[in-house]
Amino acid sequence: MKPNRMFLFLTLSCLLASCSPKPAGLIFDTDLGPDYDDVGALALLHALADSGQVRLLATVSSNKDERVVPCIEVINTYFGRPDIPLGAPKSAGVSLTSGHKVKWTDVLPEKYPHHTAKTSDAPDAVQIYRQILSKQPDKSVVICTVGFFTNLKDLLLSGADKYSPLTGKELIEKKVKRLVSMAGWFPEGREYNVYCDAPASAVVVRDWPTEIVLSGFEIGNEILTGKQLVQMPAKNNPVKETYELCFAEGDPDGRMSWDLTAALVAVKGYEPYFLSERGTMSVNEDGYNNWTPSADGTHVRLIAKLPPAQLAAILETYMMHQPK
Numbered sequence: 001m002k003p004n005r006m007f008l009f010l011t012l013s014c015l016l017a018s019c020s021p022k023p024a025g026l027i028f029d030t031d032l033g034p035d036y037d038d039v040g041a042l043a044l045l046h047a048l049a050d051s052g053q054v055r056l057l058a059t060v061s062s063n064k065d066e067r068v069v070p071c072i073e074v075i076n077t078y079f080g081r082p083d084i085p086l087g088a089p090k091s092a093g094v095s096l097t098s099g100h101k102v103k104w105t106d107v108l109p110e111k112y113p114h115h116t117a118k119t120s121d122a123p124d125a126v127q128i129y130r131q132i133l134s135k136q137p138d139k140s141v142v143i144c145t146v147g148f149f150t151n152l153k154d155l156l157l158s159g160a161d162k163y164s165p166l167t168g169k170e171l172i173e174k175k176v177k178r179l180v181s182m183a184g185w186f187p188e189g190r191e192y193n194v195y196c197d198a199p200a201s202a203v204v205v206r207d208w209p210t211e212i213v214l215s216g217f218e219i220g221n222e223i224l225t226g227k228q229l230v231q232m233p234a235k236n237n238p239v240k241e242t243y244e245l246c247f248a249e250g251d252p253d254g255r256m257s258w259d260l261t262a263a264l265v266a267v268k269g270y271e272p273y274f275l276s277e278r279g280t281m282s283v284n285e286d287g288y289n290n291w292t293p294s295a296d297g298t299h300v301r302l303i304a305k306l307p308p309a310q311l312a313a314i315l316e317t318y319m320m321h322q323p324k
Contacts, residue, residue, distance in 0.1 A: 024142050024177070025055045026266060027132065029125075030259070031063040031147025031193070032071055033097050033105050036246050039075060040225060040319045041146055041259035043239040045267070046079035047321035054267045057132050060087035060125040062147035062197075064095040066118040070109035074238050077113050079323045085132065086116060087125030093150040094196050104245045112238050125151040126158050126168075133175040134164040141175050144266035146182040146259035147193055153200035156207055173209040182262035184281055186216040186301050187291040195287025202283040205299070213270065214281060214301045215262040222308040223261065224254030225316045232320055239319065260315045265302065273311060275303040 028045060032038035048054045059076060061068040069086050076084045097105060116122055129151065133141060145152060158168035166174065183201070185191040194201040205212065226243040234240060243255065261274075270276050279297040282290050291301060 023052055023054050024267070025057045025136055025140060026142045026144055027058045027060065027129065028056065028263070029060050029062055029143065029145040029147060029151055030072065031068070031094070032061065033063050033065050033068050035258075036104065036242050037220070037255055037257055037259045038146055039071075039239055039242045040255070040257065040315070041263040042072070042075045043079075043321065044260055044263050044315065044318040046075070046081065047318040048267045049081070050079070050321065050324055056081060056084055057136070057141065058085040058087060058128050060128055060151060061119055061122070062089060062093070062125075062145065062150045064089055064093050064119060065097045065105070066120060067097065067105040067109060069116050069119040069122045070114050071105050073114035073116050074108045074112040078238050082113075082115070085128050086122045087128035087151070088119045088122040089150050089154065090124045090126070091150070091154050094148050104242050107245060108238050108242065112236075126154045127161075127163070129155045130158060130161060130163045130168070130171060133171050136175050138174055139177050142177050142266050143179045144181070144263055145179065146262050148197040149183070149193075149200040149204040150197050152179070152208070153203045156204060169207065169209055176210050178211045178213060179208060180213045180215070180262050180266035182215045182220065182258050184214050184216045184289045184291075184301070185218060186214070188289060189217065190286070190288045191217045194283055194289055198283060198285060198287035201287065202285070205281050205283055210298075212281070212299045213265060214299060215258070215265060216301060217258065219274070219302050219304060220258030220261045221256050222304070223257040223312050223315065224308070225257045225260065225312050225319060226251070226254045228316050229319050234322060237322075254312070257312065257315055260319070261302070261311075264315060264318075270300075270302055273306055273314070275305045276300050277303055
């Protein structure tokens with residue numbers, strides 16, 4: 001290649017690189033512990049981060065159980081991201097642990113590297129949210145919550161602080177692109193993530209100032225994953241080990257993929273995986289949710305499109321991803 005052509009080639013390459021869109025920043029909010037599909041969802045996000053499709057800005061717990069943050073940190077460390085900011089609720093909230101005989105939430109921190117000893121040692125999740133959001137470009141952050149709405153309610157009601165002069169609602173409206181949540185049972189029902197902290201759920205779905213995409217119980221309930229994962233030859237893999245421990249007590253055909261569907265959509269969008277319907281979700285005092293279709297609604301619920309087995313294969317490919 002002639003020198004002048006080489007110069008033009010390098011200049012064009014640099015321009016293209018500088019114009020390439022930066023992958024979306026994402027904050028993952030999880031109640032990891034009562035169920036273990038959160039582990040699969042977090043593994044999926046790390047796989048997408050390794051392929052340059054998303055930046056993990058923070059991983060926070062909505063569950064006050066003392067083993068949640070150490071387990072999150074185990075997964076982050078395994079995938080080569082030990083310094084992802086962590087957070088946990090400091091207000092009144094829910095504390096729930098695994099119902100399995102073998103407490104996988106004990107096994108992971110005992111066996112795998114991590115730094116945080118217990119969930120209560122982590123910073124306030126609201127401060128983590130405000131600190132990170134204040135530094136991001138406007139309308140750029142996706143929040144994916146696969147647990148309780150506790151942190152998001154606290155963020156929504158927060159006031160100005162050292163990170164931003166904006167109220168929580170103003171900060172969300174300025175910085176957040178959308179909220180994607182595994183929550184609800186459609187068209188109506190009483191779903192775990194919603195009723196465990198029903199007051200917080202009611203506040204968030206009523207007052208959140210951006211679009212909310214909802215992956216309901218009925219979506220992930222039909223998609224079973226984990227069978228191929230546990231057959232992998234990989235050793236000392238905390239994702240595989242979590243599923244192995246839990247499969248030993250049940251789920252012979254795989255675990256429901258409630259949280260994984262929300263994580264997938266948070267990064268890649270709902271097309272071509274799901275259909276959608278716009279409307280409004282409301283939450284009663286007992287955590288029972290209702291759905292009202294509306295063309296101008298700020299909520300979007302997912303509707304099944306691809307066969308469950310096809311979606312399961314897509315999700316499990318991400319779950320089986322190994323660290324770089």
